[in-house]
Amino acid sequence: MEVERKQSVVLVPYLLQGHLTPMLQLGSILHSQGFSVIVAHTQYNSPNYSNHPQFIFHSMDDGLKGFGMSFPSAPLRNYLVRMMEEEGDQLACIIYDNVMFFVDDVATQLKLPSIVLRTFSAACMNSMVTIFQQPEKYFPFEDSQLLDPLPELHPLRFKDVPIHVINNTNNDIGSSVATIWNTMQDLENSMLLRLQKHYKVPFFPIGPFSKMVPLASSTNKPPNSVLYVSLGSLVRIDEKELIETAWGLANSEQHVLVGYSTWLCPWLSIEMGTTKQVLAHPAIAGFFTHCDWNSTLESICEEVPMICRPILADQLVNARCPTQIYKVGFELEVMERTVIENIIRKLMLSEEGKDVKKRVVDMKQNIVAGMQIDGTSHTNLKDLVDFISALTSRLPPPTPVVGVIMSSNHTSSKCIRES
Known part of the structure; x- marks a missing residue:
């Protein structure tokens, strides 16, 4: 019109x-x-x-x-x-x-x-x-x-x-x-x-502003089988945390999609769509995120439960909302490979993870109603x-x-x- x-x-x-x-x-x-x-x-x-x-x-x-x-x-x-x-x-x-x-x-x-x-x-x-x-x-x-x-x-x-x-x-x-x-x-x-x-x-x-333009992406993985990992484009983490995170992801034996990030590969440039495009895909079962406010809203809007690893600034406060108030995610506070592996498995495979998924679906419906x-x-x-x-x-x-x-x-x- x-x-x-x-x-x-x-x-x-x-x-x-x-x-x-x-x-x-x-x-x-x-x-x-x-x-x-x-x-x-x-x-x-x-x-x-x-x-x-x-x-x-x-x-x-x-x-x-x-x-x-x-x-x-x-x-x-x-x-x-x-x-x-x-x-x-x-x-x-x-x-x-x-x-x-x-x-x-x-x-x-x-x-x-x-x-x-x-x-x-x-x-x-x-x-x-x-x-x-x-x-x-x-x-x-x-x-x-x-x-x-x-x-x-x-x-x-x-x-x-x-x-x-x-x-x-x-x-x-x-x-x-x-x-x-x-x-x-x-x-x-x-x-x-x-x-x-x-x-x-x-x-x-x-x-949420991002819901005005629904988008989609493509992958050949089954529904609810992939953990998307993205800690943003600004933050850099130290070598020890990078190693522990990598081993935790590997030992969880889950499908993992890692978004472009300067903390992982500062020399690498990957065109894989926006965070919203990735989260909107039915294959995504969880979001390993630094919890900036945009990512938090997008994750809820696409019915994706979170593993919250806040690093700085408002991320520390934001992470308490999905984990303690909305109860649609788990907070990761100890960066050790076994802890990371266990929290991924809890989100992706456990009954507690299913409950978190149900709550985020209910939250999404309330957001849709508000729009x-x-x-x-x-x-x-x-x-x-x-x-x-x-x-x-x-x-x-x-x-x-x-x-x-x-x-x-x-x-x-x-x-x-x-x-």
């Missing part, structure tokens, strides 16, 4: 793949709702334009040589000034990854409404906010406390504190008028409610479209009113409800 073009939105993603992918998925969602989508991105790790012919791309001269977050604001500001002159009131807002917090300053200078995209889970964000409010309750801590529960953050332990994220991510949303989440209200409702009380702006949990007409994600997407359509780029962003989460043009109290 031909969709009438509405206003334009400018997306500013962070350059790491786990951030870039959901931002581009959000762009596809907004484009399907009639918005023109402009992606202003860094030159480093720039997206593949041919995969998104419906977008307008603008590469900024960032001068970045690696995965740093020091990003000069002048190129973005100059580009937006030109855009506002050309687009006028058709330029509705700028949506930026929460790591790119400098974007809010630029948007404020130009009186352009801004919206934050949270690519982390609400559980991770809630842990960060809670720790920031009373850091003396959590830091410093001794090695003897690593397995002790974190106050007010069950089921997290001191060893699960996302230190890398806390050290590198700005929690403040500045003058942004709303927050978009790649999660579901049905999945993280209590966390979202806590965070909305803290930030006091409309929340739009419209995920149907009148489901939570579908309703929140409609609210988001109405919200963005009501924004006017030439006016200053509205000042949030403490205790009231709505604007004159939009009753956003519908976005997060008590259930």
Whole structure:
């Protein structure tokens, strides 16, 4: 169906793949709702334009040589000034990854409404906010406390504190008028409610973004017979863990598909499709994962139980969700070949593994229901479209009113409800 073009939105993603992918998925969602989508991105790790012919791309001269977050604001500001002159009131807002917090300053200078995209889970964000409010309750801590529960953050332990994220991510949303989440209200409702009380702006949990474009892959293995192993493209593990993991996989005597990863073969490049494409295949029975939030959502959406091996940042918090809250996976905390072998066999062959599979199938059905007409994600997407359509780029962003989460043009109290 031909969709009438509405206003334009400018997306500013962070350059790491786990951030870039959901931002581009959000762009596809907004484009399907009639918005023109402009992606202003860094030159480093720039997206593949041919995969998104419906977008307008603008590469900024960032001068970045690696995965740093020091990003000069002048190129973005100059580009937006030109855009506002050309687009006028058709330029509705700028949506930026929460790591790119400098974007809010630029948007404020130009009186352009801004919206934050949270690519982390609400559980991770809630842990960060809670720790920031009373850091003396959590830091410093001794090695003897690593397995002790974190106050007010069950089921997290001191060893699960996302230190890398806390050290590198700005929690403040500045003058942004709303927050978009790649999660579901049905999945993280209590966390979202806590965070909305803290930030006091409309929340739009419209995920999982990846379910908007179902994909498939091919293999000749029987259904539910293959363990997919992928620890991402960024993390490198030491030689001892690599050897123990390899022996554990081999000794389990299960079919194993290992995704391309710099920790395994930094010199190797394999085109084997996206994680979602692999997980969607009926041969996949389990997912050995580092538990970034995209992978966690994709695994649940494709009914694939997990072996969780978190390594850094938000992965530590995310891993506690499928293993301790949703109970759709097992956490791997001792990197020794016998332990790895046993946990693979438990997932792939045992009755306990079958129970985990049943729970993840049930979770998937709840997610599907939330994406149907009148489901939570579908309703929140409609609210988001109405919200963005009501924004006017030439006016200053509205000042949030403490205790009231709505604007004159939009009753956003519908976005997060008590259930």
